[in-house]
Amino acid sequence: MSADKVVVTALGLIGVAWVNWYFFIAGRASRRR
Amino acid sequence: MRVHLGHDGNVAHHPANAGTLVSMAETMSASTETCTIPVTGMTCAACSGRVQRSLEQATGVASAHVNLMTGAATVAYDPAATSPQRLVETIRSTGYGAELSRDDASAESLLDVQDEARVVETRALRRKFSVSAVVAVLAMMVGMAHPIAGEGTRYLMLALSVPVVGWAGRHFYVRAWVAFRHHGADMNTLIAVGTGTAFVYSATITLFDDWFARRGVEPHVYFEAVAWIIALVLLGNLLEAGAKGRTSGAIRRLIGLRPATARVAQDDREAEIPLSALRPGDVVIVRPGETIAADGVIVDGSSYVDESMLTGEPIPVPKLAGDPVIGATLNRNGAFRFRVLRTGADTVLSRIIRLVQQAQGSKAPIQRLADRISAVFVPVVLSIAIITFVLWYDFGPEPAYLHALVSAVTVLIIACPCAMGLAVPTAVMVSTGRGAELGVLIKGGEPLERSQAIDTVVFDKTGTITEGHPAVRGIELTPGGREKEFDVLALAGNLERLSEHPLAEAIVAEADRRGAPREPVSGFESRTGAGVVGQVGSRTVAVGNARLLRDLGVDVGALANRADTLAAEGFTVVYVAVDARLAAIIAVADPIKPASRQAIEQLHRLGLHTVMLSGDDPRTVESVAREVGIAHVLAGVAPDRKLEEIRRLQQSGRTVAMVGDGLNDAPALAQSDVGIAMGTGTDVAMDAGAITLMRGDPLGVLTALTLARRTMRVIRQNLFWAFIYNVIGIPIAAGALYPALGLRLTPTMAAAAMAVSSVSVISNSLRLRRFNPRGQA
Numbered sequence: 001m002s003a004d005k006v007v008v009t010a011l012g013l014i015g016v017a018w019v020n021w022y023f024f025i026a027g028r029a030s031r032r033r
Numbered sequence: 034m035r036v037h038l039g040h041d042g043n044v045a046h047h048p049a050n051a052g053t054l055v056s057m058a059e060t061m062s063a064s065t066e067t068c069t070i071p072v073t074g075m076t077c078a079a080c081s082g083r084v085q086r087s088l089e090q091a092t093g094v095a096s097a098h099v100n101l102m103t104g105a106a107t108v109a110y111d112p113a114a115t116s117p118q119r120l121v122e123t124i125r126s127t128g129y130g131a132e133l134s135r136d137d138a139s140a141e142s143l144l145d146v147q148d149e150a151r152v153v154e155t156r157a158l159r160r161k162f163s164v165s166a167v168v169a170v171l172a173m174m175v176g177m178a179h180p181i182a183g184e185g186t187r188y189l190m191l192a193l194s195v196p197v198v199g200w201a202g203r204h205f206y207v208r209a210w211v212a213f214r215h216h217g218a219d220m221n222t223l224i225a226v227g228t229g230t231a232f233v234y235s236a237t238i239t240l241f242d243d244w245f246a247r248r249g250v251e252p253h254v255y256f257e258a259v260a261w262i263i264a265l266v267l268l269g270n271l272l273e274a275g276a277k278g279r280t281s282g283a284i285r286r287l288i289g290l291r292p293a294t295a296r297v298a299q300d301d302r303e304a305e306i307p308l309s310a311l312r313p314g315d316v317v318i319v320r321p322g323e324t325i326a327a328d329g330v331i332v333d334g335s336s337y338v339d340e341s342m343l344t345g346e347p348i349p350v351p352k353l354a355g356d357p358v359i360g361a362t363l364n365r366n367g368a369f370r371f372r373v374l375r376t377g378a379d380t381v382l383s384r385i386i387r388l389v390q391q392a393q394g395s396k397a398p399i400q401r402l403a404d405r406i407s408a409v410f411v412p413v414v415l416s417i418a419i420i421t422f423v424l425w426y427d428f429g430p431e432p433a434y435l436h437a438l439v440s441a442v443t444v445l446i447i448a449c450p451c452a453m454g455l456a457v458p459t460a461v462m463v464s465t466g467r468g469a470e471l472g473v474l475i476k477g478g479e480p481l482e483r484s485q486a487i488d489t490v491v492f493d494k495t496g497t498i499t500e501g502h503p504a505v506r507g508i509e510l511t512p513g514g515r516e517k518e519f520d521v522l523a524l525a526g527n528l529e530r531l532s533e534h535p536l537a538e539a540i541v542a543e544a545d546r547r548g549a550p551r552e553p554v555s556g557f558e559s560r561t562g563a564g565v566v567g568q569v570g571s572r573t574v575a576v577g578n579a580r581l582l583r584d585l586g587v588d589v590g591a592l593a594n595r596a597d598t599l600a601a602e603g604f605t606v607v608y609v610a611v612d613a614r615l616a617a618i619i620a621v622a623d624p625i626k627p628a629s630r631q632a633i634e635q636l637h638r639l640g641l642h643t644v645m646l647s648g649d650d651p652r653t654v655e656s657v658a659r660e661v662g663i664a665h666v667l668a669g670v671a672p673d674r675k676l677e678e679i680r681r682l683q684q685s686g687r688t689v690a691m692v693g694d695g696l697n698d699a700p701a702l703a704q705s706d707v708g709i710a711m712g713t714g715t716d717v718a719m720d721a722g723a724i725t726l727m728r729g730d731p732l733g734v735l736t737a738l739t740l741a742r743r744t745m746r747v748i749r750q751n752l753f754w755a756f757i758y759n760v761i762g763i764p765i766a767a768g769a770l771y772p773a774l775g776l777r778l779t780p781t782m783a784a785a786a787m788a789v790s791s792v793s794v795i796s797n798s799l800r801l802r803r804f805n806p807r808g809q810a
Contacts, residue, residue: 005427012423016416023412027216 065095068117070106072099073130073150074204083215084127091115091123104151106131128204128211130154158271161201165264168193172257187239190256198232202263218411220266220453226415227445228262231255231780234442248432253439258446258784265791268455290361291382295326298370308376315373319364327360328380329371336367406453414448414763421767429768439780440768447762447783452790456751459798464744467804472727473737480723482748483706484741486688490636490734491679491701493693494647494654497711498661498731499623501694503535505543506604507620511591514616521617523549525576525609527569531557536607537565539621540576564607575610582608582615592618603656622653629661632731637662639738642687646670646678646701675701692734693722709734736806743804751794758790 075081081099088097088106093114099106108120117133124131132150172193175186198206202224209225212218235254238245294305298316308326311317317326325338337349340362349365352358358371361382377383418441425437461478468475475481495501508518516524526544529537531554557567564577566585575585579596582589587610589596596606596618604620633643644665645658651668658666667678679701682689691698691705702708702722710722711729726733766783770776778786 001427008426009423012419012426015419019412019415019419023216023218023408 065109066112067107067109068120070108070117070121070124070131070133071150072104072106072124073132073154074208075099075104075129080129080208080219083212083217084124084129086215087123087127088120091120094120128207155271158267162264162267162271165197165201165260165267168197169257169260169264172260176254176257187242187254190254191236191239194232194235194256194260197260197263198228201267202228205263205266218408218415222411223414223445223448224262224266227442227448228259230442230445232259234438235259253779255442255780255784258780261784261788262446265788290324292324292326292361296320311373311376313373313376316370317373318368318370319358320368321364321366323364325358325360325362325364325371327373328375329358329360329373331356331358331369331371334367334369336369337365339363339365410448410759414445417448417763417767418442418444425768429771440766440777443766443778443780443783444763446780447766447778447786448759452755452758452787452794453752455791455794455798456755457748459795460744460748460751460801463798463801464740464747464804467802468737468740471733471736471740471804471806472730473733473740474725474727475737475741476723476725480707481741481744483688484690484724484738485745487641487690487707487738489642489644489682489687489689490738491644491646491682491689491691491705492663492731493675493691493698493701494645494649494657495623496694496729497692498629498645498657498663499625501623503539503605503621503623505539505619506622506624507599508617509592509595509599509620510617511615514614516611516616518617519547519549521609521611522547522619523552524569524572524574524611524616525607525619527552527554528557528565528567528574528576530554531567532559532565534565536605536621537576540607540619573612576607578606579608582610585610585613587613587615589615591615600650601652601656603653605653623657625657625660626729626731628730628732632735633662635732635735636738639735641738644682646675646691648675676704679704690734690738692731694729709737732806739806740801740804744801747797747801751797754793754797755790758786762786 072084075084084106085097085099088094088108093111095109095111097106097108106124110120121131121133172190175190178186205221205224206229209221212222235256238254291308294307295311296318297304297306298318303318311327316332319325331352331354333354335353338352338358339349340359360380421444422437422441425440426433429436457478461481464481465475492498508522510518522544526541526549529540552570555568557565559565560581563581564575566575575581579589589608592615599606599620604622607619607621609616609619636643643663644667645654645663646667647654648670649668654668655666670678675698679689679691689705690707690709691701692709693702694711702710707724708722709724709726711726724737762783766778768777
């Protein structure tokens with residue numbers, strides 16, 4: 001696997017993790033506040 | 034204190050409960066202040082929820098309630114910590130429009146501001162939709178001409194779609210951003226991300242086509258997809274705005290009940306002052322036929338007051354010094370002066386107006402389900418889009434990043450839940466429109482949804498099952514008496530002509546119908562709660578109940594048994610004495626509406642349980658119930674207890690529809706799962722009810738319930754069709770079929786699929802136009 005693919009894959013996984021964290025976990029916390 | 038105007042039901046509206054009405058208004062005075070602010074631009078429960086949350090989090094706010102349908106925020110706030118102007122700014126910071134009504138106290142001015150805002154909003158939406166639709170068609174044509182017309186067309190399409198994205202669809206991006214800042218995601222987010230990505234990508238390719246061409250990227254643009262998506266979503270918003278616009282008529286009628294001026298006693302003079310200048314403590318003079326200006330207590334004088342506009346009670350209520358009077362009710366025959374207790378926003382009428390405004394804004398719970406699904410749906414789709422990009426980039430053919438980008442954009446576009454946005458509002462609109470044609474006014478989605486689950490229908494008696502106007506049904510003469518039936522009726526009719534009692538009206542109407550001659554009456558005396566006495570020509574006549582005659586020393590024994598029998602059959606018995614001897618008894622009853630029996634029968638056939646709930650005498654109620662075929666009878670229930678009876682039925686696991694006509698039914702209508710008001714009753718009952726039957730025909734109950742069942746079926750089908758496109762479309766757009774079949778979607782195909790799903794949803798909703806109450810359940 002080339003370096004750019006590794007970078008894109010890593011960024012993508014971070015992106016997915018961030019989206020789910022932002023909307024679900026952080027979102028729930030902010031609504032409870 | 035917190036002023037709750039919802040379905041708490043402690044609102045008694047019967048004349049017997051004028052005191053309760055008064056105390057109800059007293060609870061309005063509060064240490065915190067309440068204001069209502071019109072909010073514009075809200076399209077879904079997520080919108081109103083966001084505005085409400087932002088208000089609740091603002092400093093100095095005790096409670097906030099944002100009503101989507103009426104577009105109004107009701108806020109209880111501490112005047113020391115914040116101000117209405119600050120609250121307006123809080124709302125504006127969420128991306129929605131807000132404006133302070135000119136006068137907080139006046140429901141009318143609020144209504145004007147709301148109407149104005151709604152008209153402006155609808156006009157703006159229509160303009161935006163037209164522009165986007167025209168651009169979408171043009172862009173599509175230009176796109177098709179592209180191979181012939183050459184490179185310049187891309188610039189043309191870019192120029193065309195800039196106003197669509199920057200102006201027509203701007204609010205989607207603003208609201209998506211606001212939602213995003215609050216960790217929220219809704220329909221706006223999907224639209225914004227989908228169209229935004231497609232637009233930015235297309236614009237980049239157009240502006241830097243040389244750079245892309247050198248790297249072997251085919252310069253494909255998706256401007257028409259962007260315009261189509263925005264146009265379709267705007268169409269959905271426009272349909273919803275139209276549905277919301279029709280809610281203020283009933284409130285305007287209520288406001289119209291108030292007189293413009295009041296005649297106030299000042300020292301020894303009278304002065305006509307505008308209602309807005311009236312203050313608590315003023316003494317107002319009311320002449321016969323005048324509308325009472327405000328709530329208060331009678332100081333001197335007496336009269337009968339027609340409170341039917343507020344209570345639905347057709348009988349004018351006797352009022353003496355010390356009795357409370359309610360603003361907007363109509364003084365009949367007497368004159369009196371009353372001391373004002375409450376004016377403006379504190380009056381019972383204003384409170385009722387506010388209750389109605391609150392009640393109108395509810396939204397179909399199934400719509401909330403759609404909103405809740407999109408809250409989960411959006412992050413999931415965003416995740417799929419990212420994964421799609423990564424997979425195409427890692428494993429796709431060259432140029433990998435282009436395929437990756439196009440596939441990710443396609444996922445976002447096909448996931449755009451436009452059809453989901455149309456699923457509920459189109460069905461609700463078509464079915465409420467069809468209902469109106471059939472004489473059934475349904476206040477939005479929530480009543481529709483609740484109606485389908487109804488298993489018990491509770492009927493009020495007077496005015497609902499019966500006509501509501503008593504009529505003479507028979508006259509029984511004293512055996513061996515001297516008078517003939519016609520003479521007795523003529524004498525009684527002449528005397529009763531001077532009375533205000535509804536039973537008197539029935540007797541007068543019967544005398545007139547039979548052509549009884551009119552004779553002068555002297556020495557007329559009305560004895561409250563008993564009857565009337567007087568001289569008709571040369572005869573001394575007394576008409577009233579048994580107690581009146583006994584008080585006058587008249588023996589009623591001759592007809593006592595007969596009177597008991599008639600009473601047991603549900604008649605009200607009126608005694609007539611002529612020259613101190615019992616002449617006859619007149620049986621009066623409220624005739625049953627012709628359609629009542631059929632309506633009950635058909636409801637039973639649908640498997641519904643029926644109940645009769647009435648404040649009347651059990652014997653009367655039972656006889657009516659027997660005649661129409663209702664087995665379950667709750668009689669002798671005071672108006673304020675009706676609500677508890679409904680609650681008891683609900684606690685026993687029933688889903689209850691209440692059918693009634695008066696404001697005395699209003700609490701029960703509100704407590705029931707679906708309140709159905711007779712249109713022949715009071716406007717206020719119509720407002721308290723979720724459904725209004727314009728013709729006062731009991732068969733309308735059947736129409737309403739079957740229409741609701743059909744509508745909900747259509748909504749469920751719509752949601753299914755809206756989702757199935759996404760469920761199937763997203764994996765295909767992501768490229769699930771590419772490895773095996775080499776099949777993939779382009780963003781334009783995704784936009785087309787989305788349009789097809791919208792069209793299938795709209796045409797499914799339109800089927801409700803052909804709804805026929807006699808055909809289907």
